[in-house]
Amino acid sequence: MSTSRRKLLQLASIAGGTLAAGAAPLGSADDPAALLAVFAKRQTVRRYKPDPVPEEHLLKILDAARRGPTCMNQQPWTFLVVRDKAKIDAMKKRTLDLVAKFVSADKKEAALHFTEGYFTAPVYVVVLVDTGCPCTGYAQRHDGPIAAGYLMLAARAFGYGTAYLTDGIPEQVTREVLAIPSQYQRICITPIGVPDHWPPQVPKRMLEEMAAYETLEGHPALKALPYNP
Amino acid sequence: MSTSRRKLLQLASIAGGTLAAGAAPLGSADDPAALLAVFAKRQTVRRYKPDPVPEEHLLKILDAARRGPTCMNQQPWTFLVVRDKAKIDAMKKRTLDLVAKFVSADKKEAALHFTEGYFTAPVYVVVLVDTGCPCTGYAQRHDGPIAAGYLMLAARAFGYGTAYLTDGIPEQVTREVLAIPSQYQRICITPIGVPDHWPPQVPKRMLEEMAAYETLEGHPALKALPYNP
Numbered sequence: 434m435s436t437s438r439r440k441l442l443q444l445a446s447i448a449g450g451t452l453a454a455g456a457a458p459l460g461s462a463d464d465p466a467a468l469l470a471v472f473a474k475r476q477t478v479r480r481y482k483p484d485p486v487p488e489e490h491l492l493k494i495l496d497a498a499r500r501g502p503t504c505m506n507q508q509p510w511t512f513l514v515v516r517d518k519a520k521i522d523a524m525k526k527r528t529l530d531l532v533a534k535f536v537s538a539d540k541k542e543a544a545l546h547f548t549e550g551y552f553t554a555p556v557y558v559v560v561l562v563d564t565g566c567p568c569t570g571y572a573q574r575h576d577g578p579i580a581a582g583y584l585m586l587a588a589r590a591f592g593y594g595t596a597y598l599t600d601g602i603p604e605q606v607t608r609e610v611l612a613i614p615s616q617y618q619r620i621c622i623t624p625i626g627v628p629d630h631w632p633p634q635v636p637k638r639m640l641e642e643m644a645a646y647e648t649l650e651g652h653p654a655l656k657a658l659p660y661n662p
Numbered sequence: 663m664s665t666s667r668r669k670l671l672q673l674a675s676i677a678g679g680t681l682a683a684g685a686a687p688l689g690s691a692d693d694p695a696a697l698l699a700v701f702a703k704r705q706t707v708r709r710y711k712p713d714p715v716p717e718e719h720l721l722k723i724l725d726a727a728r729r730g731p732t733c734m735n736q737q738p739w740t741f742l743v744v745r746d747k748a749k750i751d752a753m754k755k756r757t758l759d760l761v762a763k764f765v766s767a768d769k770k771e772a773a774l775h776f777t778e779g780y781f782t783a784p785v786y787v788v789v790l791v792d793t794g795c796p797c798t799g800y801a802q803r804h805d806g807p808i809a810a811g812y813l814m815l816a817a818r819a820f821g822y823g824t825a826y827l828t829d830g831i832p833e834q835v836t837r838e839v840l841a842i843p844s845q846y847q848r849i850c851i852t853p854i855g856v857p858d859h860w861p862p863q864v865p866k867r868m869l870e871e872m873a874a875y876e877t878l879e880g881h882p883a884l885k886a887l888p889y890n891p
Contacts, residue, residue, distance in 0.1 A: 465722075465816070465819035465820050467697060468696065468697045468726075468816065468819040469725075472725075472726040472812060472816065473726075473729055477731060493694075495869060495872070496698075496701075496702075496869055499872055500702055502706060504828075506864055506865075506866075507884075508866065508867045509884055511873075511874055511878070511884075512874070513875075513876075513877075514876070515876060516875075516876070563884035566884050573803070574802070574803055574807065575826065575849075578811075579807050579808060579810070581808070582731065583815070585731065586812070590694035590697040591694050597731035597804070599733075611878070612877065612879070621804070637728070637735075638728075640724060643728055643739050643740055643741055644740075645740055645741070645743065646742075646743050646745075647743070647746050647749065648841065649740070649742060649840070649841070649842060649843060650841070654794055655738055655740075655792035655794050
Protein backbone atom coordinates (compact mmCIF):
# COMPACT_ATOMS: atom_id res chain seq x y z
CA MET A 434 0.00 0.00 0.00
CA SER A 435 1.36 3.44 -0.86
CA THR A 436 2.10 5.93 1.90
CA SER A 437 -0.53 8.35 0.68
CA ARG A 438 -3.14 5.61 0.42
CA ARG A 439 -2.33 4.45 3.93
CA LYS A 440 -2.56 8.04 5.17
CA LEU A 441 -5.96 8.48 3.55
CA LEU A 442 -7.27 5.33 5.20
CA GLN A 443 -5.95 6.47 8.56
CA LEU A 444 -7.64 9.84 8.10
CA ALA A 445 -10.91 8.22 7.06
CA SER A 446 -10.86 6.01 10.13
CA ILE A 447 -10.27 8.98 12.40
CA ALA A 448 -13.03 11.01 10.78
CA GLY A 449 -15.48 8.12 10.99
CA GLY A 450 -14.69 7.49 14.63
CA THR A 451 -15.13 11.04 15.74
CA LEU A 452 -18.31 11.62 13.77
CA ALA A 453 -19.99 8.56 15.24
CA ALA A 454 -18.90 9.42 18.76
CA GLY A 455 -19.73 13.11 18.36
CA ALA A 456 -23.37 12.48 17.63
CA ALA A 457 -24.10 11.35 21.20
CA PRO A 458 -23.64 13.36 24.39
CA LEU A 459 -21.20 12.22 27.05
CA GLY A 460 -23.08 9.85 29.34
CA SER A 461 -22.82 9.83 33.10
CA ALA A 462 -20.56 6.80 32.82
CA ASP A 463 -17.81 9.05 31.48
CA ASP A 464 -15.33 10.21 34.07
CA PRO A 465 -13.99 13.72 33.47
CA ALA A 466 -11.08 13.14 35.88
CA ALA A 467 -8.87 11.64 33.17
CA LEU A 468 -9.25 14.71 31.01
CA LEU A 469 -8.84 17.19 33.83
CA ALA A 470 -5.57 15.58 34.89
CA VAL A 471 -4.11 16.20 31.44
CA PHE A 472 -4.73 19.97 31.59
CA ALA A 473 -2.58 20.26 34.71
CA LYS A 474 0.15 18.04 33.24
CA ARG A 475 0.71 20.06 30.08
CA GLN A 476 3.94 22.00 30.42
CA THR A 477 6.33 23.79 28.12
CA VAL A 478 9.12 21.38 27.19
CA ARG A 479 12.38 22.91 25.95
CA ARG A 480 14.50 19.84 25.16
CA TYR A 481 13.52 16.50 23.63
CA LYS A 482 14.64 12.93 23.04
CA PRO A 483 15.05 11.91 19.40
CA ASP A 484 12.41 9.15 19.63
CA PRO A 485 10.01 9.45 16.70
CA VAL A 486 6.33 10.34 17.05
CA PRO A 487 4.30 7.65 15.24
CA GLU A 488 2.16 8.94 12.38
CA GLU A 489 -0.91 7.48 14.06
CA HIS A 490 -0.35 9.66 17.13
CA LEU A 491 0.40 12.74 15.08
CA LEU A 492 -2.82 12.39 13.10
CA LYS A 493 -4.90 12.02 16.24
CA ILE A 494 -3.19 15.08 17.73
CA LEU A 495 -3.96 17.14 14.61
CA ASP A 496 -7.50 15.80 14.58
CA ALA A 497 -7.98 17.15 18.11
CA ALA A 498 -6.49 20.51 17.11
CA ARG A 499 -9.16 21.14 14.48
CA ARG A 500 -12.04 20.54 16.94
CA GLY A 501 -11.90 23.97 18.49
CA PRO A 502 -14.58 26.62 18.14
CA THR A 503 -14.25 28.50 14.85
CA CYS A 504 -16.01 31.62 13.60
CA MET A 505 -18.86 30.67 11.22
CA ASN A 506 -17.34 27.17 11.00
CA GLN A 507 -14.63 28.60 8.76
CA GLN A 508 -11.94 26.15 10.00
CA PRO A 509 -9.07 28.30 8.70
CA TRP A 510 -6.29 26.03 9.92
CA THR A 511 -3.34 24.58 8.10
CA PHE A 512 -0.96 22.38 10.08
CA LEU A 513 2.44 22.32 8.42
CA VAL A 514 4.26 19.22 9.68
CA VAL A 515 8.06 19.30 9.48
CA ARG A 516 10.25 16.24 10.08
CA ASP A 517 12.91 16.88 7.44
CA LYS A 518 16.21 17.16 9.36
CA ALA A 519 17.64 19.57 6.79
CA LYS A 520 14.73 21.97 7.31
CA ILE A 521 14.91 21.69 11.10
CA ASP A 522 18.66 22.35 10.98
CA ALA A 523 18.13 25.37 8.73
CA MET A 524 15.62 26.83 11.18
CA LYS A 525 18.03 26.12 14.03
CA LYS A 526 20.95 27.82 12.32
CA ARG A 527 18.98 30.97 11.53
CA THR A 528 17.51 31.15 15.03
CA LEU A 529 20.87 30.66 16.73
CA ASP A 530 22.40 33.31 14.45
CA LEU A 531 19.76 35.76 15.69
CA VAL A 532 20.45 34.86 19.32
CA ALA A 533 24.20 35.28 18.77
CA LYS A 534 23.58 38.67 17.19
CA PHE A 535 21.12 40.15 19.67
CA VAL A 536 21.84 38.61 23.08
CA SER A 537 24.44 40.33 25.23
CA ALA A 538 27.83 38.61 25.63
CA ASP A 539 27.36 37.56 29.27
CA LYS A 540 24.07 35.79 28.52
CA LYS A 541 24.96 34.43 25.09
CA GLU A 542 26.18 30.96 25.99
CA ALA A 543 23.15 30.17 28.14
CA ALA A 544 20.78 31.59 25.52
CA LEU A 545 22.35 29.53 22.74
CA HIS A 546 22.08 26.32 24.79
CA PHE A 547 18.49 27.13 25.75
CA THR A 548 17.47 27.86 22.15
CA GLU A 549 19.32 24.86 20.74
CA GLY A 550 17.06 22.68 22.91
CA TYR A 551 14.01 23.77 20.90
CA PHE A 552 15.46 22.01 17.86
CA THR A 553 15.95 18.57 19.40
CA ALA A 554 12.44 17.23 18.66
CA PRO A 555 11.67 14.77 15.87
CA VAL A 556 8.67 16.69 14.56
CA TYR A 557 7.40 20.27 14.41
CA VAL A 558 3.98 21.62 13.60
CA VAL A 559 3.57 25.17 12.33
CA VAL A 560 0.02 26.24 13.15
CA LEU A 561 -1.20 28.55 10.40
CA VAL A 562 -4.45 30.26 9.52
CA ASP A 563 -5.41 31.03 5.95
CA THR A 564 -6.26 34.73 5.74
CA GLY A 565 -8.51 33.97 2.77
CA CYS A 566 -11.16 32.80 5.26
CA PRO A 567 -14.38 34.76 5.88
CA CYS A 568 -13.47 36.05 9.39
CA THR A 569 -9.73 36.74 9.21
CA GLY A 570 -9.48 38.66 12.47
CA TYR A 571 -11.23 35.90 14.36
CA ALA A 572 -9.01 33.29 12.71
CA GLN A 573 -5.91 35.04 14.03
CA ARG A 574 -7.22 36.06 17.45
CA HIS A 575 -9.45 33.10 18.34
CA ASP A 576 -9.60 30.05 16.02
CA GLY A 577 -5.84 29.82 15.53
CA PRO A 578 -4.58 29.97 19.12
CA ILE A 579 -7.33 27.66 20.38
CA ALA A 580 -6.38 25.01 17.80
CA ALA A 581 -2.74 25.28 18.87
CA GLY A 582 -3.78 24.94 22.51
CA TYR A 583 -5.88 21.86 21.71
CA LEU A 584 -2.99 20.34 19.78
CA MET A 585 -0.74 20.67 22.84
CA LEU A 586 -3.28 19.15 25.17
CA ALA A 587 -3.84 16.17 22.86
CA ALA A 588 -0.09 15.70 22.52
CA ARG A 589 0.19 15.64 26.31
CA ALA A 590 -2.49 12.95 26.49
CA PHE A 591 -0.16 10.79 24.39
CA GLY A 592 2.75 11.60 26.72
CA TYR A 593 4.49 14.13 24.44
CA GLY A 594 5.83 17.51 25.33
CA THR A 595 5.24 20.67 23.30
CA ALA A 596 6.15 24.37 23.43
CA TYR A 597 3.95 27.18 22.15
CA LEU A 598 6.74 29.10 20.44
CA THR A 599 6.35 32.55 18.97
CA ASP A 600 9.56 34.53 19.54
CA GLY A 601 11.39 31.30 20.47
CA ILE A 602 11.54 30.38 16.78
CA PRO A 603 10.81 33.68 15.01
CA GLU A 604 8.04 33.79 12.44
CA GLN A 605 10.42 35.11 9.81
CA VAL A 606 12.65 32.03 10.24
CA THR A 607 9.81 29.60 9.60
CA ARG A 608 8.45 31.74 6.78
CA GLU A 609 11.79 31.76 4.93
CA VAL A 610 12.96 28.20 5.56
CA LEU A 611 9.56 26.64 4.91
CA ALA A 612 8.57 29.07 2.14
CA ILE A 613 5.27 29.99 3.79
CA PRO A 614 3.24 32.27 1.51
CA SER A 615 2.01 35.58 2.92
CA GLN A 616 -1.58 34.36 2.72
CA TYR A 617 -0.89 32.17 5.75
CA GLN A 618 -0.61 33.84 9.12
CA ARG A 619 1.49 31.93 11.62
CA ILE A 620 0.00 31.44 15.08
CA CYS A 621 2.95 29.55 16.55
CA ILE A 622 5.29 26.63 15.95
CA THR A 623 5.55 23.73 18.36
CA PRO A 624 7.96 20.85 18.66
CA ILE A 625 6.31 17.52 19.53
CA GLY A 626 8.35 14.81 21.17
CA VAL A 627 9.27 12.78 24.19
CA PRO A 628 10.72 15.23 26.72
CA ASP A 629 14.37 14.94 27.61
CA HIS A 630 12.92 15.34 31.11
CA TRP A 631 9.67 16.73 32.49
CA PRO A 632 10.53 20.13 33.91
CA PRO A 633 9.51 20.96 37.49
CA GLN A 634 6.03 22.44 37.84
CA VAL A 635 6.04 26.22 37.31
CA PRO A 636 4.55 28.25 40.21
CA LYS A 637 1.00 29.33 39.41
CA ARG A 638 -1.36 31.99 40.74
CA MET A 639 -4.18 30.69 42.93
CA LEU A 640 -7.48 30.11 41.18
CA GLU A 641 -9.19 32.31 43.77
CA GLU A 642 -7.16 35.26 42.48
CA MET A 643 -8.53 34.69 38.99
CA ALA A 644 -12.18 33.95 39.64
CA ALA A 645 -14.53 36.84 40.37
CA TYR A 646 -18.20 36.44 41.17
CA GLU A 647 -20.83 38.79 39.73
CA THR A 648 -18.57 41.84 39.92
CA LEU A 649 -14.93 42.87 39.55
CA GLU A 650 -15.25 45.29 42.44
CA GLY A 651 -12.51 44.43 44.92
CA HIS A 652 -10.95 41.93 42.52
CA PRO A 653 -7.13 42.11 42.81
CA ALA A 654 -5.53 43.64 39.71
CA LEU A 655 -2.83 41.50 38.15
CA LYS A 656 -0.10 44.06 38.68
CA ALA A 657 -0.77 44.02 42.40
CA LEU A 658 -0.14 40.27 42.59
CA PRO A 659 3.13 38.43 43.08
CA TYR A 660 4.45 37.67 39.66
CA ASN A 661 6.92 34.99 38.56
CA PRO A 662 8.64 36.07 35.35
CA MET B 663 -18.63 26.71 57.56
CA SER B 664 -18.91 30.00 55.68
CA THR B 665 -19.28 29.99 51.90
CA SER B 666 -15.94 31.72 51.39
CA ARG B 667 -14.18 29.30 53.72
CA ARG B 668 -15.70 26.33 51.89
CA LYS B 669 -14.67 27.86 48.57
CA LEU B 670 -11.10 28.30 49.79
CA LEU B 671 -10.92 24.68 50.88
CA GLN B 672 -12.30 23.53 47.54
CA LEU B 673 -9.72 25.63 45.75
CA ALA B 674 -6.91 24.32 47.95
CA SER B 675 -7.97 20.76 47.26
CA ILE B 676 -7.98 21.38 43.52
CA ALA B 677 -4.58 23.05 43.60
CA GLY B 678 -3.11 20.27 45.71
CA GLY B 679 -4.45 17.57 43.42
CA THR B 680 -3.16 19.11 40.24
CA LEU B 681 0.24 19.98 41.63
CA ALA B 682 0.86 16.46 42.85
CA ALA B 683 -0.32 14.91 39.62
CA GLY B 684 1.54 17.43 37.47
CA ALA B 685 4.92 16.42 38.77
CA ALA B 686 4.79 13.03 37.05
CA PRO B 687 4.47 12.32 33.32
CA LEU B 688 1.46 10.44 32.00
CA GLY B 689 2.30 6.76 32.21
CA SER B 690 1.58 4.23 29.50
CA ALA B 691 -1.34 3.04 31.61
CA ASP B 692 -3.18 6.25 30.72
CA ASP B 693 -5.54 5.92 27.81
CA PRO B 694 -5.72 9.05 25.65
CA ALA B 695 -8.92 7.84 23.97
CA ALA B 696 -11.16 9.29 26.68
CA LEU B 697 -9.62 12.70 26.21
CA LEU B 698 -9.66 12.62 22.43
CA ALA B 699 -13.35 11.74 22.40
CA VAL B 700 -14.15 14.95 24.28
CA PHE B 701 -12.51 17.17 21.64
CA ALA B 702 -14.84 15.84 18.94
CA LYS B 703 -17.89 16.13 21.19
CA ARG B 704 -17.47 19.81 22.04
CA GLN B 705 -20.04 21.80 20.08
CA THR B 706 -21.56 25.26 20.23
CA VAL B 707 -24.78 25.08 22.23
CA ARG B 708 -27.29 27.87 21.69
CA ARG B 709 -30.10 26.97 24.12
CA TYR B 710 -29.93 25.51 27.63
CA LYS B 711 -31.94 23.84 30.36
CA PRO B 712 -32.20 25.78 33.62
CA ASP B 713 -30.49 23.01 35.67
CA PRO B 714 -27.77 24.55 37.85
CA VAL B 715 -24.05 23.86 37.40
CA PRO B 716 -22.66 22.74 40.78
CA GLU B 717 -19.94 24.97 42.21
CA GLU B 718 -17.62 21.94 42.35
CA HIS B 719 -17.91 21.46 38.59
CA LEU B 720 -17.50 25.15 37.86
CA LEU B 721 -14.29 25.36 39.91
CA LYS B 722 -12.80 22.36 38.12
CA ILE B 723 -13.72 23.87 34.76
CA LEU B 724 -12.05 27.18 35.67
CA ASP B 725 -9.06 25.30 37.02
CA ALA B 726 -8.63 23.64 33.62
CA ALA B 727 -8.98 27.00 31.84
CA ARG B 728 -5.96 28.47 33.61
CA ARG B 729 -3.68 25.59 32.61
CA GLY B 730 -3.01 26.86 29.11
CA PRO B 731 0.34 28.12 27.86
CA THR B 732 0.94 31.72 28.90
CA CYS B 733 3.66 34.16 27.86
CA MET B 734 6.36 34.36 30.55
CA ASN B 735 3.97 32.59 32.93
CA GLN B 736 2.02 35.86 33.25
CA GLN B 737 -1.37 34.13 33.71
CA PRO B 738 -3.32 37.28 32.83
CA TRP B 739 -6.77 35.71 33.22
CA THR B 740 -9.78 36.80 35.16
CA PHE B 741 -12.90 34.66 34.97
CA LEU B 742 -15.96 36.70 35.82
CA VAL B 743 -18.71 34.29 36.83
CA VAL B 744 -22.28 35.56 36.47
CA ARG B 745 -25.30 33.72 37.88
CA ASP B 746 -27.37 36.70 39.03
CA LYS B 747 -30.64 36.51 37.09
CA ALA B 748 -31.01 40.29 37.10
CA LYS B 749 -27.63 40.71 35.42
CA ILE B 750 -28.33 37.97 32.88
CA ASP B 751 -31.69 39.56 32.07
CA ALA B 752 -30.08 42.98 31.68
CA MET B 753 -27.54 41.55 29.19
CA LYS B 754 -30.38 39.81 27.36
CA LYS B 755 -32.47 42.96 27.10
CA ARG B 756 -29.61 45.04 25.72
CA THR B 757 -28.56 42.35 23.26
CA LEU B 758 -32.12 41.80 21.99
CA ASP B 759 -32.56 45.58 21.64
CA LEU B 760 -29.49 45.61 19.37
CA VAL B 761 -30.83 42.71 17.30
CA ALA B 762 -34.20 44.43 16.97
CA LYS B 763 -32.48 47.62 15.86
CA PHE B 764 -30.01 46.20 13.34
CA VAL B 765 -31.53 43.03 11.87
CA SER B 766 -33.79 43.47 8.84
CA ALA B 767 -37.53 42.99 9.33
CA ASP B 768 -37.81 39.66 7.48
CA LYS B 769 -35.11 38.05 9.64
CA LYS B 770 -35.91 39.76 12.94
CA GLU B 771 -38.17 37.16 14.52
CA ALA B 772 -35.76 34.30 13.90
CA ALA B 773 -32.79 36.37 15.06
CA LEU B 774 -34.54 37.34 18.27
CA HIS B 775 -35.43 33.72 19.04
CA PHE B 776 -31.89 32.57 18.22
CA THR B 777 -30.29 35.24 20.42
CA GLU B 778 -32.74 34.73 23.27
CA GLY B 779 -31.45 31.14 23.47
CA TYR B 780 -28.01 32.38 24.51
CA PHE B 781 -29.54 33.70 27.74
CA THR B 782 -31.16 30.48 28.94
CA ALA B 783 -28.11 29.10 30.79
CA PRO B 784 -27.76 29.15 34.58
CA VAL B 785 -24.20 30.49 34.56
CA TYR B 786 -21.96 32.64 32.34
CA VAL B 787 -18.22 33.13 32.39
CA VAL B 788 -16.69 36.26 30.93
CA VAL B 789 -13.10 35.41 30.01
CA LEU B 790 -10.96 38.50 30.54
CA VAL B 791 -7.28 39.33 30.37
CA ASP B 792 -5.74 42.03 32.51
CA THR B 793 -3.85 44.40 30.23
CA GLY B 794 -1.59 45.29 33.15
CA CYS B 795 0.34 42.07 32.46
CA PRO B 796 3.89 42.04 31.04
CA CYS B 797 2.96 40.75 27.53
CA THR B 798 -0.38 42.40 26.75
CA GLY B 799 -0.45 41.49 23.07
CA TYR B 800 0.21 37.85 23.83
CA ALA B 801 -2.44 37.86 26.52
CA GLN B 802 -5.05 39.01 24.02
CA ARG B 803 -3.93 36.97 21.02
CA HIS B 804 -2.74 33.76 22.67
CA ASP B 805 -3.18 33.26 26.45
CA GLY B 806 -6.78 34.52 26.52
CA PRO B 807 -8.35 32.50 23.69
CA ILE B 808 -6.55 29.30 24.71
CA ALA B 809 -7.89 29.57 28.27
CA ALA B 810 -11.40 30.05 26.89
CA GLY B 811 -10.92 27.02 24.62
CA TYR B 812 -9.71 24.92 27.56
CA LEU B 813 -12.67 26.04 29.64
CA MET B 814 -15.08 24.80 26.98
CA LEU B 815 -13.36 21.47 26.64
CA ALA B 816 -13.40 20.90 30.40
CA ALA B 817 -17.07 21.88 30.54
CA ARG B 818 -17.79 19.31 27.82
CA ALA B 819 -16.03 16.64 29.85
CA PHE B 820 -18.61 17.28 32.57
CA GLY B 821 -21.41 17.06 30.00
CA TYR B 822 -22.09 20.79 29.71
CA GLY B 823 -22.53 22.84 26.59
CA THR B 824 -20.82 26.19 25.95
CA ALA B 825 -20.65 28.81 23.21
CA TYR B 826 -17.61 30.97 22.45
CA LEU B 827 -19.54 34.22 22.05
CA THR B 828 -18.02 37.43 20.76
CA ASP B 829 -20.57 39.26 18.62
CA GLY B 830 -23.34 36.98 19.96
CA ILE B 831 -23.29 38.94 23.23
CA PRO B 832 -21.48 42.16 22.30
CA GLU B 833 -18.51 43.22 24.42
CA GLN B 834 -20.11 46.59 25.12
CA VAL B 835 -23.14 44.86 26.65
CA THR B 836 -21.03 42.87 29.11
CA ARG B 837 -18.83 45.86 29.82
CA GLU B 838 -21.78 48.08 30.75
CA VAL B 839 -23.97 45.59 32.59
CA LEU B 840 -21.10 44.04 34.54
CA ALA B 841 -19.14 47.30 34.98
CA ILE B 842 -15.94 45.83 33.55
CA PRO B 843 -13.09 48.36 33.87
CA SER B 844 -11.15 49.25 30.71
CA GLN B 845 -8.04 47.55 32.11
CA TYR B 846 -9.68 44.20 31.36
CA GLN B 847 -9.88 43.09 27.75
CA ARG B 848 -12.72 40.68 27.03
CA ILE B 849 -11.83 37.55 25.07
CA CYS B 850 -15.35 36.10 24.96
CA ILE B 851 -18.32 35.23 27.11
CA THR B 852 -19.68 31.71 27.35
CA PRO B 853 -22.82 30.27 28.85
CA ILE B 854 -22.29 26.97 30.69
CA GLY B 855 -25.19 24.61 31.14
CA VAL B 856 -26.99 21.43 30.26
CA PRO B 857 -27.99 21.75 26.60
CA ASP B 858 -31.66 21.99 25.73
CA HIS B 859 -30.56 19.42 23.12
CA TRP B 860 -27.23 18.49 21.56
CA PRO B 861 -27.25 20.02 18.08
CA PRO B 862 -26.48 17.83 15.08
CA GLN B 863 -22.79 17.58 14.21
CA VAL B 864 -21.67 20.48 12.00
CA PRO B 865 -20.01 19.42 8.69
CA LYS B 866 -16.24 19.68 8.94
CA ARG B 867 -13.38 19.89 6.44
CA MET B 868 -11.33 16.71 6.08
CA LEU B 869 -8.15 16.60 8.10
CA GLU B 870 -6.19 15.80 4.93
CA GLU B 871 -7.13 19.25 3.60
CA MET B 872 -5.59 20.87 6.65
CA ALA B 873 -2.39 18.89 7.14
CA ALA B 874 0.58 19.68 4.90
CA TYR B 875 3.87 17.82 5.03
CA GLU B 876 7.21 19.65 4.76
CA THR B 877 5.90 22.20 2.26
CA LEU B 878 2.77 24.17 1.41
CA GLU B 879 3.41 23.71 -2.30
CA GLY B 880 0.30 22.19 -3.82
CA HIS B 881 -1.63 22.62 -0.56
CA PRO B 882 -5.24 23.61 -1.34
CA ALA B 883 -5.98 27.20 -0.37
CA LEU B 884 -8.96 27.60 1.91
CA LYS B 885 -10.92 29.71 -0.51
CA ALA B 886 -10.74 26.94 -3.09
CA LEU B 887 -12.38 24.47 -0.72
CA PRO B 888 -16.07 23.80 -0.17
CA TYR B 889 -17.15 26.06 2.65
CA ASN B 890 -20.10 25.69 5.01
CA PRO B 891 -21.06 29.08 6.41
